[in-house]
Amino acid sequence: EVSITKFPADERKIIAKAHDKYKKARAGIINTRHGQIHTPAFMPVGTKGTVKAMLPESVQTTGADIILGNTYHLMLQPGAKRVFKLGGLHKFMNWSKPLLTDSGGFQVMSLSKLRKITEEGVIFNSHIDGSKFMLSPESSTEIQYLLGSTITMAFDECTPYPSTYEQAKSSMELTSRWAKRSRKAFYSRDGYGQFGIIQGSIYNDLRLKSALDLIELDFEGYAIGGLAVGEGQELMFKVLDYAPDLLPINKPRYLMGVGKPADIIGAVQRGIDMFDCVIPTRSGRNGQAFTKYGVVNIRNSKYKEDNTPLEEDCLCPACKNYTKAYLHYLVKVKEILGAMLMTWHNLMYFQKLMLRIREYIAQGKDFDFIS
Numbered sequence: 207e208v209s210i211t212k213f214p215a216d217e218r219k220i221i222a223k224a225h226d227k228y229k230k231a232r233a234g235i236i237n238t239r240h241g242q243i244h245t246p247a248f249m250p251v252g253t254k255g256t257v258k259a260m261l262p263e264s265v266q267t268t269g270a271d272i273i274l275g276n277t278y279h280l281m282l283q284p285g286a287k288r289v290f291k292l293g294g295l296h297k298f299m300n301w302s303k304p305l306l307t308d309s310g311g312f313q314v315m316s317l318s319k320l321r322k323i324t325e326e327g328v329i330f331n332s333h334i335d336g337s338k339f340m341l342s343p344e345s346s347t348e349i350q351y352l353l354g355s356t357i358t359m360a361f362d363e364c365t366p367y368p369s370t371y372e373q374a375k376s377s378m379e380l381t382s383r384w385a386k387r388s389r390k391a392f393y394s395r396d397g398y399g400q401f402g403i404i405q406g407s408i409y410n411d412l413r414l415k416s417a418l419d420l421i422e423l424d425f426e427g428y429a430i431g432g433l434a435v436g437e438g439q440e441l442m443f444k445v446l447d448y449a450p451d452l453l454p455i456n457k458p459r460y461l462m463g464v465g466k467p468a469d470i471i472g473a474v475q476r477g478i479d480m481f482d483c484v485i486p487t488r489s490g491r492n493g494q495a496f497t498k499y500g501v502v503n504i505r506n507s508k509y510k511e512d513n514t515p516l517e518e519d520c521l522c523p524a525c526k527n528y529t530k531a532y533l534h535y536l537v538k539v540k541e542i543l544g545a546m547l548m549t550w551h552n553l554m555y556f557q558k559l560m561l562r563i564r565e566y567i568a569q570g571k572d573f574d575f576i577s
């Protein structure tokens with residue numbers, strides 16, 4: 207049985223440290239053409255123009271102010287020009303709030319088999335039908351314009367981990383040259399913004415140089431890239447102990463690809479404002495539910511006759527109307543409703559976490575979430 211006072215150990219360790227060193231947490235509002243974003247914010251990932259297993263109106267009920275789209279996937283199918291002709295991604299997917307699209311380089315490196323990195327950009331074969339494409343700072347920025355993104359990401363190279371100092375240096379320098387071209391290609395309009403992405407791996411002088419190069423381009427916000435790429439939480443926090451402070455204090459800071467609740471809490475305490483991660487959606491579909499008691503693997507046979515909800519005080523449909531036994535059954539027999547309800551609960555859990563973090567910061571309290 208999971209005791210009610212049990213709190214995931216890694217979150218407890220992070221929060222205990224919060225009382226002394228980390229006073230950099232901040233809460234705020236980003237105003238955009240498509241509405242406000244309350245920060246610290248968690249952005250559900252909607253890679254192919256849909257947050258998997260969720261209706262957009264359901265995503266809205268979880269409290270999400272903004273979701274993510276993906277240049278790489280959408281340029282391959284249905285094509286950016288087609289989405290533009292159909293009225294843009296907001297209309298296409300029936301999401302009227304802010305949309306942030308990643309610039310595509312990261313997905314090329316993780317998805318397409320054959321690819322070649324040149325000064326011009328990345329030449330790659332579609333992982334769908336093998337056809338040849340090129341993504342460059344100019345084409346990535348144009349695609350994101352055609353999609354109608356509220357927040358456009360500069361075209362960067364995500365430096366792999368581990369990388370030698372030399373590898374990280376030349377990769378960061380390429381990202382700086384590409385950032386300049388991305389900024390030049392950006393069509394600036396009120397209520398829309400473009401974020402630069404700093405690289406530099408785990409080397410503080412490279413992170414500083416990357417930040418200085420990108421600050422010169424006066425982006426509307428800045429992302430910290432090249433983390434959550436296998437370096438582990440300890441090394442990630444080591445970089446986050448200084449990297450956010452290199453960025454303008456009055457602009458949003460987005461930590462790409464992060465993360466589990468404990469990662470988010472630790473990164474907020476180091477000055478990060480925005481997060482995205484596939485964990486709540488992907489793990490939901492795989493039968494993992496985030497709860498205040500820890501992660502529940504609903505496929506575990508101990509739940510097959512458990513007539514209680516995932517969380518008794520959660521307002522999501524999974525907790526209000528169903529039991530762990532039913533969720534256990536749905537996931538076991540791979541019913542679509544299982545993926546829907548688990549995803550809905552996890553997105554609600556992540557948004558509630560962000561809401562509580564924003565409230566604690568607003569009240570000037572450390573977030574000692576050991577309830």
Ligand SMILES: CCCSCc1cc(N)cc2c(=O)[nH]c(N)nc12
Nearest residue numbers: 274308312364431432433434462463
């Ligand atoms: C929809 C996915 C958005 S985040 C993807 C991502 C994740 C991580 N971990 C790093 C990077 C990065 O360095 N650059 C870029 N463009 N994207 C990154």
Ligand SMILES: [Zn+2]
Nearest residue numbers: 520522525551
């Ligand atoms: Zn719930």
